[in-house]
Amino acid sequence: MAAAALAPADSAALVAEHLSRSFGPVRAVVDASISLEAGSVTALVGPNGSGKTTLLLMLTGLLAPDAGRVEVRGLDVATSGAAARRLIGWMPDVFGTWETLTCREVLETFAAAYRLPPAVAKERATTLLATVHLVDLADAPSRVLSRGQKQRLGLARALVHSPAVVLLDEPAAGLDPRSRIELRGIVRDLAEAGVAVLVSSHELAELEEMVDAAVFLQRGVSSFAPPTAALQPWRVHVLDGAAFLAWSAAVGLGVTQEAGGAGAASAVDPAACAGPAGPTHPTGPAGPATFLVSLTGELQAAQLVRDAVTAGVALTRFGPAYGRLEQAYLAMDTDRR
Numbered sequence: 001m002a003a004a005a006l007a008p009a010d011s012a013a014l015v016a017e018h019l020s021r022s023f024g025p026v027r028a029v030v031d032a033s034i035s036l037e038a039g040s041v042t043a044l045v046g047p048n049g050s051g052k053t054t055l056l057l058m059l060t061g062l063l064a065p066d067a068g069r070v071e072v073r074g075l076d077v078a079t080s081g082a083a084a085r086r087l088i089g090w091m092p093d094v095f096g097t098w099e100t101l102t103c104r105e106v107l108e109t110f111a112a113a114y115r116l117p118p119a120v121a122k123e124r125a126t127t128l129l130a131t132v133h134l135v136d137l138a139d140a141p142s143r144v145l146s147r148g149q150k151q152r153l154g155l156a157r158a159l160v161h162s163p164a165v166v167l168l169d170e171p172a173a174g175l176d177p178r179s180r181i182e183l184r185g186i187v188r189d190l191a192e193a194g195v196a197v198l199v200s201s202h203e204l205a206e207l208e209e210m211v212d213a214a215v216f217l218q219r220g221v222s223s224f225a226p227p228t229a230a231l232q233p234w235r236v237h238v239l240d241g242a243a244f245l246a247w248s249a250a251v252g253l254g255v256t257q258e259a260g261g262a263g264a265a266s267a268v269d270p271a272a273c274a275g276p277a278g279p280t281h282p283t284g285p286a287g288p289a290t291f292l293v294s295l296t297g298e299l300q301a302a303q304l305v306r307d308a309v310t311a312g313v314a315l316t317r318f319g320p321a322y323g324r325l326e327q328a329y330l331a332m333d334t335d336r337r
């Protein structure tokens with residue numbers, strides 16, 4: 001009897017349940033489950049060695065799990081072979097290619113492997129070379145590409161057969177700033193077109209700008225809802241550091257001064273700042289300065305701004321010190337291995 005289909009949400013393009021994989025004594029992925037929605041981008045986040053690449057390889061069907069299964073649009077990747085793989089676009093973290101083939105030939109060869117008619121393959125290669133800005137290198141052997149150019153060719157290769165699910169393993173690694181911005185655009189365009197995208201990256205601020213959901217991996221264990229800390233750091237830029245310190249001491253607000261705006265931070269004990277508030281606190285820097293304050297949320301932040309402005313403390317910028325993904329990551333027990 002055929003195994004019962006997994007029961008994803010209607011729009012889930014890929015569903016994986018209870019995936020596990022060990023390498024000898026190392027439990028790389030432990031009972032991980034994941035669901036990717038059509039038309040959305042999901043982040044895959046976790047420290048080095050947490051099992052991201054291992055999980056992605058199992059989702060593509062390139063690595064057999066010890067337990068669990070993966071379905072793409074209802075097809076089991078373990079048993080449906082080419083039909084399931086045809087639905088998946090895969091960009092590995094390191095892109096190996098046939099060094100003698102030109103960029104265009106790499107794309108046309110992969111398109112042919114997916115049984116695209118030659119005319120369609122040619123057109124697809126031309127379109128994608130333009131998308132990843134490799135038109136000038138279209139007829140150059142792929143071995144001459146720089147690292148970032150190879151990454152871009154790897155992205156084009158992953159998209160050549162117009163897959164329904166796209167899995168990207170650290171696609172931004174080695175890309176210059178403009179290419180990173182373009183990558184975000186390409187990923188969002190894929191989602192707009194109905195593709196389900198899963199993207200792993202350590203660049204959490206960049207990731208945050210393109211994702212709709214996130215899956216966190218900790219020592220191979222997946223979770224959708226990482227713990228969030230009760231207190232979150234906010235960054236405040238002030239015109240007069242001494243005045244801000246004096247005020248924060250007077251109101252009992254614990255602050256940490258950031259050296260050079262975003263460098264090493266040094267704690268400032270509010271107790272040490274006790275005493276009458278005044279514009280020339282002895283430990284405070286004269287002139288512009290940056291501090292971190294721990295707050296419970298936006299309500300407390302709004303109160304801080306109101307109180308500081310009422311007290312005549314000049315704030316020039318104020319906002320969360322980290323994005324939501326960074327915050328969630330920092331709240332995890334981020335053990336590397």
Ligand SMILES: Nc1ncnc2c1ncn2[C@@H]1O[C@H](COP(=O)(O)OP(=O)(O)OP(=O)(O)O)[C@@H](O)[C@H]1O
Nearest residue numbers: 023026028046047048049050051052053054055337
């Ligand atoms: N082929 C393999 N043989 C033995 N151990 C492996 C193999 N592949 C992965 N591992 C181990 O499995 C664990 C997870 O590795 P994986 O590459 O999936 O991590 P990752 O989250 O992708 O890390 P990174 O952020 O560094 O890319 C690591 O401890 C790694 O050493």
Ligand SMILES: [Mg+2]
Nearest residue numbers: 052053054093
């Ligand atoms: Mg990896």
